[in-house]
Amino acid sequence: MIKALKTESSLIGLYGILADILSLASSFEYFSFHWISRMKNAEADKLAKQVLSAELVLMATTTLV
Numbered sequence: 001m002i003k004a005l006k007t008e009s010s011l012i013g014l015y016g017i018l019a020d021i022l023s024l025a026s027s028f029e030y031f032s033f034h035w036i037s038r039m040k041n042a043e044a045d046k047l048a049k050q051v052l053s054a055e056l057v058l059m060a061t062t063t064l065v
Contacts, residue, residue, distance in 0.1 A: 025031040 025033075
């Protein structure tokens with residue numbers, strides 16, 4: 001993401017993601033963003049990847065039916 005922040009063209013690509021994050025966050029009464037080191041975020045990253053993988057399997061299964 002740092003590399004993307006250093007080039008204008010990449011910032012345009014991030015705009016949609018940032019807009020989505022802010023839009024979803026605004027639906028909560030309170031929210032905050034905090035930087036977490038990659039090492040301390042490993043378990044959450046692993047869990048998120050497992051969920052995304054399960055969603056892909058579910059989508060593939062439902063499109064075959």
